Amino acid sequence: MRHRRSVRDAGGVIEEIPLVGGNVSAGVVRVGDTVRRPAGPWTPAVHALLTHLREVGFRAAPRPLGLDDKGREVLEFVPGATVWPDRFAEVEPHARLGRVGRMIREFHDAVAGFVPPADATWRVAIPPEDDGGGEIVAHHDLAPWNLVTSGDTWSFIDWDGAGPGSRLWDLAYAVKAFVPLTADLARRRPDAAARVRVLADAYGLDEEQRRRLTPMLARRARAMYDLLAAGHARGTQPWARLWDEGHGASWRRDTAYIEQNEQAWLTALLT
Template structure:
């Protein structure tokens, strides 16, 4: 079999394409992620790769989804933010109340950034890299996706444009998202969304800063952790400095 390395990953040890499949090294979250993917396929969730088993080298086998990830708004089409939010909401609705969610609201993706989303013609089609999936609160996924999709420290994106993307995302996920769980925890109000972004940014900055000095990790992983900690801290400052602009767009 011809193995074609897939670039872009910073955490998984090895990701390659073999024909119409992707082979990924298994990690601590792989067993749970595979169960989530099997469940999502069983309920017709269309925005995740299919889990096809484990190969002879002990790697997860997933179906290959053609497309590309994005790192700048210019690579995304009109409606991309709304559609991405709807994909995330569909995940939360598909896992709310399921045994996989345990005592939490639902299963969250954990890292639903645009770098973990396959786009075609500028529109998102599939969320990939499910190793961070876990039982959790939907708002934590919402805050993370809103941050990583809509905010841009680099790339010369005007803050008004970033705020408009945030509004589109918020509208796509929809106020009153708690109805999927019996109305247990209310709307995604503007202040709550801003606080969710700030909280996730702080969590990433702290956790990645710790990994940056962890000698048990590979040099590549430590370098990525250092950059990720700075990236999260920079975006937290962006939100704090432009909080009024972002809130105004959401109201």
Template sequence: MWKMALRRRSRPVASLGMVDYQVLQDDPHRRVVRIGDTVRRPVHPWSASVHELLRYLREIGFLYAPRLLGIDDEGREVLSYIGGESGGRAWAKVAENEGLVAMARLLRGYHEAVRGFSPVAEAGWAARTGAVNTGELVCHGDFGPWNLVWRGYRPVGILDWDYAWPARPIHDVAYALEYVAPFRDDGTCLRWLGYSAPPDRRRRLEVFAEAYGLSSTVGLVDEVVAQQRAVWQRARLLAAQGRQPQVAWRESGVLDAAAERIRWSRANRHLFE
């Protein structure tokens, strides 16, 4: 959530005997490494639910999620590695219509794939307990361009399922639109998000919505603001529970910055409607 920096901050591959080792992310509270063709990541109290989701996607032949390979002797989840570009390099992919459309279609494909999933794990989800309600499915919950693996302008994988949770499908659409419309000021778009000129936000929202399969964009700005608030509230709840990195976000002002972005979205809705 709220990523501007690399989510896959890679260091050079080092040889450990016959095994390649690479640090993909070296955050203080979340070290992610690649060992050969596997990725090792820390688990959360709700990871059993996420693992059930990944197994389901594997069973039905959804090819864009990593395969869950087990838990290693350090207690980390072991996932299959998906080669390509992600993290900070992904922003430029969705600045062009080709990548924007491909991202929307992949999201629709995931939602169609997951409609038959009825989780039974009792671990719950990040800041969410209880069953999947009528009208909901298990959303990815963090569907931004940095969490996709790209080969050219084609997304070939979806990363970081930690914040999957039951919600209406429009939640994932609105989450993606916050970042790809984007609901950011011109300076941020030009400095950080790969745009050579201020984006036509209304048109980009329409292109994404059409590619996903929506028949109308009416109400989408309200949905974006609603998901911004839901994600912000989830982060605050996880921080209150002592979870990382949300505690660090609270202490460093990241949560305050997120609240300010919600205010920006409300004040600038005319750019999207």
């Protein structure tokens, strides 16, 4: 979660305020009504994506504002706070969970007409599987920690990992995160299957897509475990650190839980 506080000191001078809580990007700060973060080879493509979303009317993403004099990317500051970990009640009711599913569908429909720059470079941590790979430019991390809400205004942030993907691959990750599908007994949901159905209905999946999504839920979770395991083995950050913090074991347990309950997800989706 990005923790935000006032950006003016007692004398009214605008400061650079660190926005902490992300697992991947360091050096993210707020300056006035903007966010500054380290740019990379992927930044021009991501800004082209965000510009396209604005042009076609999708407002649930920050507006790109170019680079500053330090070479950092500049984005519109999105007011509010992330849903995870302290405000999950925002998406607890099924009606509000359904809003998440509709937002994801609106994004996927909006990005369908996007033509990436010819020299686009992307930073996709987990390449999509062959099922629809490259169908759209996906977010790849649609989750409560990247959903900022302020009253009735909801936006997805942290688009740096966007890149070629598929609708279902993107949605599978969101389902895992927003239900959430977890083996942790303290967080395991007795209504998990019903929440899977809420997201699928809100997104507007047809029967064939529901049948494809069901086994993909475990494959998407396993892909995250594989990323962390590979990062641990190679010493690649931040994955090695996250592995040491126990995230790998958590994703392994979650993958097993999702696989073991595959029939429950399918039954909920089709009845």
